[in-house]
Amino acid sequence: MSSDSSDDFCRKRRVSLRSSPDVYPHAWRTNATAEELRRMYGHLPNGGRVQGVKTLAGRLVAQRDFGKLRFMVVVNESTSIQIVCDSSTLIDSTRINRNDVVGVEGEVGKTRKGELSVFATKLQLLAPCWHNLPVQQSKLDPVLKCRRRYLDLMTNVSSQLKFKKRAEIITSIRKYLKQRGFHEVETPILCTTGVASAQAVKTRSNELNMDLSLRTEPEVFLKMLLVGGFDRIFELGRCFRNASVDADPEHTTCELYMAYHDYNDLMCLVEDLFSSLVLHFNGSYQLEYHPDGCGDSHLPVLLDFTPPWPRVSIVEEVEGLAERQIPRDFNSEECNEVLEDIAFTNNVQCSEPRTPHRLLKKLFESMKLHHLLNPTFVIDPPMEASMAKEHRSKQGRAERFDLIISGKEISNGYSEQNDPHAQRAAFDQLKEVGVEDFLDALEHGLPPSAGLGFSVDRLIMLLVNANQMKEVILFPHINQRVTGGCSEYYFPPKVPQERLAELVEADMPFVISPCSQVSIDPQVFHVLPGLQVLLA
Numbered sequence: 001m002s003s004d005s006s007d008d009f010c011r012k013r014r015v016s017l018r019s020s021p022d023v024y025p026h027a028w029r030t031n032a033t034a035e036e037l038r039r040m041y042g043h044l045p046n047g048g049r050v051q052g053v054k055t056l057a058g059r060l061v062a063q064r065d066f067g068k069l070r071f072m073v074v075v076n077e078s079t080s081i082q083i084v085c086d087s088s089t090l091i092d093s094t095r096i097n098r099n100d101v102v103g104v105e106g107e108v109g110k111t112r113k114g115e116l117s118v119f120a121t122k123l124q125l126l127a128p129c130w131h132n133l134p135v136q137q138s139k140l141d142p143v144l145k146c147r148r149r150y151l152d153l154m155t156n157v158s159s160q161l162k163f164k165k166r167a168e169i170i171t172s173i174r175k176y177l178k179q180r181g182f183h184e185v186e187t188p189i190l191c192t193t194g195v196a197s198a199q200a201v202k203t204r205s206n207e208l209n210m211d212l213s214l215r216t217e218p219e220v221f222l223k224m225l226l227v228g229g230f231d232r233i234f235e236l237g238r239c240f241r242n243a244s245v246d247a248d249p250e251h252t253t254c255e256l257y258m259a260y261h262d263y264n265d266l267m268c269l270v271e272d273l274f275s276s277l278v279l280h281f282n283g284s285y286q287l288e289y290h291p292d293g294c295g296d297s298h299l300p301v302l303l304d305f306t307p308p309w310p311r312v313s314i315v316e317e318v319e320g321l322a323e324r325q326i327p328r329d330f331n332s333e334e335c336n337e338v339l340e341d342i343a344f345t346n347n348v349q350c351s352e353p354r355t356p357h358r359l360l361k362k363l364f365e366s367m368k369l370h371h372l373l374n375p376t377f378v379i380d381p382p383m384e385a386s387m388a389k390e391h392r393s394k395q396g397r398a399e400r401f402d403l404i405i406s407g408k409e410i411s412n413g414y415s416e417q418n419d420p421h422a423q424r425a426a427f428d429q430l431k432e433v434g435v436e437d438f439l440d441a442l443e444h445g446l447p448p449s450a451g452l453g454f455s456v457d458r459l460i461m462l463l464v465n466a467n468q469m470k471e472v473i474l475f476p477h478i479n480q481r482v483t484g485g486c487s488e489y490y491f492p493p494k495v496p497q498e499r500l501a502e503l504v505e506a507d508m509p510f511v512i513s514p515c516s517q518v519s520i521d522p523q524v525f526h527v528l529p530g531l532q533v534l535l536a
Contacts, residue, residue, distance in 0.1 A: 010130050016095050017128060028103035028126055032056050034076040038116060041108050049109035054118060056081075057103045057126060059154065060096060074102060078160040084111065085120040099129035099154070146476050162464045166472055169277065169460055173254060174236065176273055182232040182256060187221035189214060189238065192434050199243045214240035217453065219387070220438040222257050223416065226449055227441045231259040236456065248469055248476050257451040262415045263399045266452045267377055270403060270411055271307050274375065274459070278305040281463050291406050293467045303406060303462070304374045311377040314364050315397070321367045322346070330356040330382040330396045339363070357384040372404045385429040388414035403454070410459060413452025418442060 017023050032054040041050055058076030065071075065087065072083040083104050096102055105122035133155060145152040152159045174184065190203070190212045200213035218235050225233055234256035240249055258265060278287050285306040292298040319326050322342045327335040339359040343350060350362040360382060372378075380397045383390050391397040400414035417423050420442035427435050460472045470476035 013097070013128060013130060017125075023125060023128060025103075025124065025126060028055075028057050028124060030055050030057050030103075034058065034074070034079040034081040037081060037108055037118070038079065041110075041116060044108075044110045044116070046110050046114045047112050049107055049119075052107070053105055053121070054108050055103070055105045056118070057101065060098055060100050060102050063096075063098060072096075072102075074104065075157065078157050078164065080157075082111075082115050082117040083120055083123075084117045085123055090120060090123045096123065096125055097129065099131070099133050100125060101127040101129075143478060146470050147478050149474050162466070162472070163474060165281070165464055166460050169281065169463055170236065170252075170456065172277060172280065173273070173456070176276065177234050177256060180232070180269075182234045183230060185222070185225060185230070185233050185235055186237070187215075187218040187225075187235060191215050191221075199241045201240045201242055201249065216241050217253070218255055219451065219453070220435065222255060222451070223446060223449070224438065224441045226257055226259050227444055227446050231447075233257055248473060250477065251469070251473075252456040253453055254456050255451065255453040257416075257449055259447040259449045261450045262448070263379075263401055263413055263450050266413045266450045267311070267379075267401055270413070270452060270454065271309050271375070274410075275305045275307050277459070277463065287462065288465070289406060289462060290465055291467055294465065301373055301406065309375045309377060311379050311401075313380050314360055314378050315380065315382070317368060317378075318342070318360055318363050322363070328396060355382075355384060357382045369404065370407045373406055375403060375405045378402045378404055385426040386414075387417050387423065387426070389417045405462065408458065410462075411452055411454030413450065416446065416449040416451055418446035418448060 033056060037054065037056070044050070056074075056076055058074040058081075060072055061075050061080065062073040063070060068086055068088045070085050070087040072085070073080050074083055083106075085106075103122075103124040103126050104118050104120050105124075106118045106120040108116070108118055110116050133151065140151060140155065153163075178184070190205070192210070192212060200216050203212050203214065204210070205212055217239055218237075222233055222235060234254060236254040237252065238250055239253050241251075242249060258269075275285060279285055285304060287303045287305060288300045289303050290298055290300045315326060322345075324338060324342055326338055329335055335356055336354075336359075339356055340354070342348075342363060343359055346363065346367060348362050348366045350359055364378065379401045380391060380394055381400055383396050383398045386398065386400075388398040388400045391399050398414060401412065402409050403411040417426070420439055423442055424439055427439070457469050457472055461467070461469065464472060466472050
């Protein structure tokens, strides 16, 4: 549908609604939902009726005429129900179009063919839709689905169910932690204290005359609360980074801390939490997942969350894969030379600084990571300047773990460094600034503690079978070089190569849509007009 035909559609709708007394009523009180009606009256016999008037509302997604009767399908809270009305007596039915929001009043019953329906005695237009939307969500451009999420939700019931499931998962995480004595707390989003400041999103408070940043993680504030006397705390909320997080700088994380525990206790806790969620929402510990996206050409993998999960030492694992002995003095020249040689032999790239910890991590990622489908703890990396405590029995190692699922890191945690002098030395090595308040808190005594963080978005991706983070975020950030604004929802017609050449010659920006594919004729492309982007 072109913009011209869209304008023509709007003009026709205005004419048809001109005589309507109230196109946008103030309210429509309901006493039932489609889901409640199906649950309460699904047992009715064919042709049966229930006494009493029910009032509901929803979006009209389909309609057809059969003589004087009009059959409509209304979707309410992801559940559809049929509406049967007499178009000769209900005048409003003739002015209602597909995609309008409507209110219905009538008796509940089943047709002679057994379809549960509301037999309308009153039909009210509550909000007209001025656009002719596609019937199937597959016709929506992927960029528009993210930028205009309401279109995706309107035309795709499974998308609604996915985001409702996201809300249920987050509620379940909170419930699990609170049942085990954790207190949910809130720490500042705008802050001057924190780590990973180089990746922070900067801002400024004019009132306070102060430079601030959006938090990259709430870690330092949560540890201050442990110093203050909280024993078990967690925070579930938004964090922000300028670095790429699946192409979205705003993401949801959960961080939790336990006083008087270590990283072994955390591995047991996160193992129980994740496996419990999978069992609850999937009905089994075995979860079918499509890491490359759903489709006929993409085969699923079966992830097994049955506890206990394996624990793999990163140093010993790389030794076994490379068939080389790695010196245990990780700060020695000999160790660094061995790791460099293994990286060179296996063509593994590692950017600066090429520390033993980074080299080992890159080697592991290249040689093993993509093979780890089932949940696996990768433990005890070489000690480096960080906030983790040195291993109690393995010299030069840290009491730290990374949880890998389907080849991606989902969570990490460690026994917390509570020695203020050791922590200051680590911060000095990292050249961290703005951490004096945190170091002062450590000097007041941080109990032996352990903490972990995990990506709520990545966990939800597994549970709803999504392979991109933007699929589980209602309004993900889209690159501003791709700008929406067109009224075109369908795939547009093919545009000849000559027309593209004219656009280039006229210096007019355009884009080949991300959803488009080159047709059989290589001289013809699918182009989405209305979107603009600088040519690559």
